[in-house]
Amino acid sequence: MTPFPRSKFTKSTFLLACALCATLSACGRDQAAAANNRDARGGGNAPVAVTTTIVRASDFSDALTAIGTARARESVTVTAKVSEIVQQVHFDSGDEVGKGAVLVTLSGQQQQAALRQAEAAAKEAQQLLDRQDALAKQQLIATSQLDTQRAARDQANAQAAQVRAQISDRTIRAPFGGVLGIRQVSPGALVTPGTVIATLDDLSRVYVDFPMPEGELAQLAQGQRVYGRAAAYPGTAFDGVVSTIDTRIDPTTRSVNVRADFPNPDHRLRPGMLINVDLRHGERNALLLPEISVVQVGERTFVYRVGNDGTVQQVDVKVGTRRDGRAEILDGVKAGDRVIVDGTGKLRPGAKIADAANARTATR
Known part of the structure; x- marks a missing residue:
């Protein structure tokens, strides 16, 4: 009987084992990928960690924005x-x-000497007038002579006043x-x-002049609240009021100049500063959400709402005014709905979320 070749048997067995391992490994990868796809579609069991908020109604107002320049209440360049x-x-x-x-x-030494001379002449003219007045009462001199002396006295006084003015200019x-x-x-x-000695500014109050479009003229009124922000003080809002609305519309820019008055007791606002101005009006009650929770994809605007079963729902919304990191929601959600704020990039409709119950308030 011829023995079976040992080397051929070992090589064949080894190749068969390698092929079997490769097949099993590929099947494992396919199953893992399918599981991951099911999780991404919300079909898996692994929840997505997100942050949520409750939709609430809050006071909100429209705002007109502009850029203005600060000016001192009074400002002058002191010169000689x-x-x-x-x-x-x-x-x-x-x-x-x-x-x-x-x-x-x-x-002013020359002017001081001239003043002493002019005052002496005025004093002498007054004394002479007093003597002639006494003589005129006794009818010893003509009235015309008294009038002439009175004019000379007035001229001497005027000369002295002129020299005093020259000294005052110094x-x-x-x-x-x-x-x-x-x-x-x-x-x-x-x-x-014209020589500049120094600048002088009254900084107790500052004016901020800014242009507004002609179409917003009906929304402007004296006494409206204005909030100003300067780059030098990030995070600080300065309160002011509209004090003046110009009487003319610029025919080139079709805008009207508005002046706002800002108290400035600490002198933080300086003339020439660039001020970002918010002029708010029409306060109303509105549904507000953090702006980061609103997703824009093409022409669609939507949010991810958490359903009663804890899964995600994609809801189209209509957004109104956006300001200070908040968005006004006109339609799509209602007060009390729970909306996802952070983590929207990992979500799909029907996905499960983690810690959705730890909601926080949407408004400050």
């Missing part, structure tokens, strides 16, 4: 009226001064109370008319 040497500077950069405070004194005062900017002059410097 005459050409003269700076004798003394009475302020430092950034000082807060009151109305009438002396800022700079200019040299004392530069604050026209109103406010905060001074950076000092631009020093003692001994020669200033001329």
Whole structure:
């Protein structure tokens, strides 16, 4: 009897075993993929971890937005009226001064001498007028002579007043109370008319001027609440009111200029700042959801609502105004519905969710 070749038997058995293992492995992968597909369609048992919220009604108002520029309530560049040497500077950069405070004194020696001369002439003219008046009462001089002396007295007084005005021009005062900017002059410097000494701004209140479209004119009124935001103070809203609406529409831009008045006791708002303005009106009760919960796919807008059986339902909604991370829902859901906020990218209709009972409130 011829023995069976050992080497051929071993090789054939080994090849058969490898083929069987490959087949079993492929079947396992197919079954796992099918299971994963069932889970993605909601047919599996593994729930999807999400965050939910309850739809609630809250006070809400429409808002008109614009960009404006802050201006000081009063603002001026302090300059000299005459050409003269700076004798003394009475302020430092950034000082807060009151109305009438002396800022700079200019040299005025010639004017002081001229004033003494003019006052002496006015005093002499008055004394002469008094003597002639006494003589006129005794009818010792003509009335016309008395009138001539009275005119001379008035002329001397006017000359003295003119010199006093020239001296006053050499004392530069604050026209109103406010905060001074950076000092631009020093003692001994020669200033001329128009030389900038410093800026002066009343920062107790600021105005913000901003344009609004002509079509929104009917929505504007004096006294409306305005909220302003500046890049320098993220997260801070400044409260103001509409103080003035311009009487004219710009024919080029078809917009109207609006001025809002903002209290500024801490001087955080500065002239020239860019201010984002929200002008709110028409407060009403509305259903609100976090904007992140609203899904936009093409022309469809929908949310994922949690049904009574704990599965996900895809519901088309109609969205109104969006503001501050919230969206107004006009149609599609009602108060009390539970809507998924976070995790919508992993959901399919009919999927099961985890921790759906830990809902949080939709509005602040």
